[in-house]
Amino acid sequence: MLKLEDSYRHKGQRRELVKIIRKKGIKDEAVLDAINTLPRHFFFDTALGSHAYEDKAFPIGEGQTISQPYTVAFQTELLQIKPGDKVLEIGTGSGYQGSILHILGAEVHTIEYQKKLFDRTKKFLNKLGIHLHFYFGDGSQGLPSQAPFDKILVTAGAPVVPNSLLKQLKVGGILVIPVGDRNTQKMLRLTKKSATKITQEEFSNFAFVPLLGSEGWK
Numbered sequence: 001m002l003k004l005e006d007s008y009r010h011k012g013q014r015r016e017l018v019k020i021i022r023k024k025g026i027k028d029e030a031v032l033d034a035i036n037t038l039p040r041h042f043f044f045d046t047a048l049g050s051h052a053y054e055d056k057a058f059p060i061g062e063g064q065t066i067s068q069p070y071t072v073a074f075q076t077e078l079l080q081i082k083p084g085d086k087v088l089e090i091g092t093g094s095g096y097q098g099s100i101l102h103i104l105g106a107e108v109h110t111i112e113y114q115k116k117l118f119d120r121t122k123k124f125l126n127k128l129g130i131h132l133h134f135y136f137g138d139g140s141q142g143l144p145s146q147a148p149f150d151k152i153l154v155t156a157g158a159p160v161v162p163n164s165l166l167k168q169l170k171v172g173g174i175l176v177i178p179v180g181d182r183n184t185q186k187m188l189r190l191t192k193k194s195a196t197k198i199t200q201e202e203f204s205n206f207a208f209v210p211l212l213g214s215e216g217w218k
């Protein structure tokens, strides 16, 4: 287990962050508790650590970002995680979102396309004692070897909903994915009602880094 300091100051900053997210409309108490529990500053470089409790996205290297806490909370709330859910996260990034899903009791399978980020985050989370299932590769095709999933979460902006992801959802399963152009995407929640019936709900706009790969941006 890696020893990192989580001071009273950090805990106070986290409570303030939770208040902000609640005011912005997040209602799921389990999600808010998870944000309150997980020290976000652990996921930052020391140089940016003092910004960890601002409700903003920040760079994590390799041209990628740790998502804004409100965005993490919003996507997680849409997923309606139940303990034991088998979840695929596409875009491991810093590992923060995956850790929130883990705290909520999900079995998390997470895939990252950038090798350096994959290596760094896998090593770091294992040291932290947060055991997710890590995969390196193109998650725009999902993860057929581990399918089907109860929930699939895409944490990068897609041009369209990849067909492979819908195929890899269980009946009753939920896919949360931002879809749009390279700058702005609408958050979508797709629910697989039966083998042939999918319903789609649309939410507000967000700005994610692009989902690359064979069923993402080329």
Ligand code: SAM
Residues within 6 Å of the ligand: 064, 065, 066, 067, 090, 091, 092, 093, 094, 095, 096, 097, 098, 111, 112, 113, 114, 117, 137, 138, 139, 140, 155, 156, 208, 209, 210, 211, 212, 213, 216
């Ligand atoms: N969930 C992350 C976190 O908690 O820090 C934030 C993810 S960041 C906004 C988006 C991530 O998606 C980046 O790390 C990027 O490398 C990754 N990504 C982009 N295209 C991908 C693909 N086809 N497969 C897997 N990961 C991809």
